[in-house]
Amino acid sequence: MSRAARLLDLLELLRRHRAPIPGPALAEELGISIRTLYRDIATLQAQGADIQGEPGLGYVLRPGFTLPPLMFSADELEALVLGSRWVAVRGDARLAAAAGNAVAKLRAVLPDDLRANVDTATLTVPMFRSEPVAIDASVIRAAIRKEHRLVITYQDQNGESTTRTIWPLLIGFFDKVQVLAAWCELRQDYRAFRVDRIRSVEPKDERYPRRRTVLVQEWRARQVALAPAGN
Template structure:
């Protein structure tokens, strides 16, 4: 690996972490010594990368630093193509599926010819599956509520056919094989609850935001469920 490739790889690893990551971990991932890592951190900082931290504490790349123009390895191309095809085929969200196709087209336009060929002839396919049906409007409205941290009012019919009306604070949307599931704080139950989109009868975005940040709700829910925090 050349020094330029190593510096790019270091930037990419820093981008993956939302909290400071120790130098020992970065050096181990890159297969270099701590001394080399410290030199590389200093070189990136000199080039304008906003990397905060110090030896023994950890390093964090602040938002706003632009990476070099698009360049991917073959396996990264395979991962991108597979992910975009999955969203397009199985998300049950027409707007999100179209966005995945558009994003892949933009990536394709920026690739050199050899990698464009790999993308066009990628053999990893995602067959369509029959999904439980839900109103095609729900995913887009829920994604809007998640982005804007809006309270929502839903009419919901549970597995036993019982109907209830709830005001929810949505914080996550899960894309499972046969169902899409909303995770939310329920004002009625004063607790976390999960709702299948195909059982929603009505959905309304309310004008008010919920009282706690979405990230805090997600972190508390993950801790309760024993799910490791996002890196």
């Protein structure tokens, strides 16, 4: 393995962890000696990577250091292009435009050989659309990011409409539908709402009383508990 590739692997390993990682654990995962690890960390720090820590305490990479785009592998580029194509087909207009813009920005800074990998990506997705959505789904995404309540009018499978105040948590994208996971104040429980059945959405300029990260953990635990045995 070249030294440049080894430095990139070290950066990626640090990027995946928020808590400090002991030097011996880093060295073992990278397959290098502890002395080589210390030299590599010093090299990255000299190049501007905000790696904090010291021997015996562990190391952590602070946010803000940008990897050179030329370091993407062919597989990584194909994964990014595939993801953007999936969003372009399954997402709403704003998400589709964002996916296209992201790939265009990436393509603009790549060297010629890697740019060709973007233009000739070998992976694609089926070109069929999800169920049409009547509301602006970006309103839901904004409320999730802000941890704000939403008031929605929801039509169930029988055509009955109800007005709900919800705490939006996650949007799941399936082949033909998007499903919003949320806490429903009316039911006092977690509920799933098909986005194509939401007839209106009104953002409320108020946070819900609990942190989204905690609610998502509870919701995931609920899904595991409800899953059929043996799955």
